Amino acid sequence: MAEDFPFDALACAWQSGEPEQVASLCHPNATWIVDGRPYHGRAEISAWLRSIGVMPHRARILIRRAFRDLREPAWWAAEWALRTAADDGCWREVEQGVMLCFSAGQITHLRIHNDHRSVRKVAADAPLRDEAWPAFIPPRTRDMTYDEILAVHYRHVRQGWARGDAETVISCHAPESLIQTSFEVVRGHDQLRRAVRAYAENYADTVITVHRVVYSGDYLAIHQTWSCTNRKTGVRADDQDLNIGVMQDGRFWRWREYYDSTQSAQTLEQTVFGVKRADEN
Incomplete structure (x- = not known):
């Protein structure tokens, strides 16, 4: 090979x-x-x-x-x-x-x-669908260290999302940044604040464990387990996430989450910006 x-x-x-x-x-x-x-x-x-x-x-x-x-x-x-x-x-x-x-x-x-x-x-030969990306990502000025990447990520997820602290979350994102989950696309700081508030209202006992980081300078991938309890359904699940995106100078620009939404405690109905596909019930 x-x-x-x-x-x-x-x-x-x-x-x-x-x-x-x-x-x-x-x-x-x-x-x-x-x-x-x-x-x-x-x-x-x-x-x-x-x-x-x-x-x-x-x-x-x-x-x-x-x-x-x-x-x-x-x-x-x-x-x-x-x-x-x-x-x-x-x-x-x-x-x-x-x-x-x-x-x-x-x-x-x-x-x-x-x-x-x-x-x-x-169709077998159809072009790939369009991706959700920020309109512009500037060239990186330097490679980040792994300690720097983990420090930003832990602040983002453990101090931000897990605690429902929207201002901590947005401090880890560029103003034009974008997060794409299985359920929704969140663009910019204002939408991100609303998404964090909705998450805190719907989920509790969030624990994030990072297993591996792959970082090329241009792109970043993080494999982690995201555990949370749905406040409305009582379901607790451990999502095995593979997140792929761009982090530059200590801030996220693009973040795409891949996880099995069929086994997750999180639901489309409890998002702010999620919409059903045309072929969904």
Whole structure:
């Protein structure tokens, strides 16, 4: 597999429709984790790929971006759209965040986080849908250190979101920043204040645990567990998040969250800016 860009080789093998070819890119004891569910070793990875219908001419992967960690270059992150065809010939697309470890020419660890609310019917060769991005992100002036990244992120989530402190949250964001969750897109400081207030009204006992950071200078990915209790339903859940975006000079500019919204304590109805898709009930 190409040392400089393992996602290309992975996408090519996946699109071949041969699960064993995909698994052959992995270390014999590799682990894949898909929306929190682990698959250990090549046999389990192949079986999972067959279970989701990986067959010749029935899968396409469109990579939006992929990047490599500056400190630990074995670690990579990417955003891509996975398209699969059913027996009736109809194609479906889901947007995914992906993180992997690539060492000695093999994938040793891979995690996939689906944005289940992004699923749509699509033509096999249709262009990617437009992304939510700020109108402008200035060039970075320097690379941030990992201590700086974690200090900003912990202030953002633990002192801000977890405590319902909107001013702390917005202090971690550029005025033109954007957050995209499975349920809503929040743009700018004013909307962010409203979103933080709504979160505090609806959720309690928030705990965030960071597991890994991948930072290329241009892009940032953080894998974390976000735990909270829904005040209205009483449901408590641990969301396995893969968040991908841009942080420059201590502030977030763009933040996209990938997590399994079907298993989350959070709901569309309890957001400020979330809207139902045309095909949702």
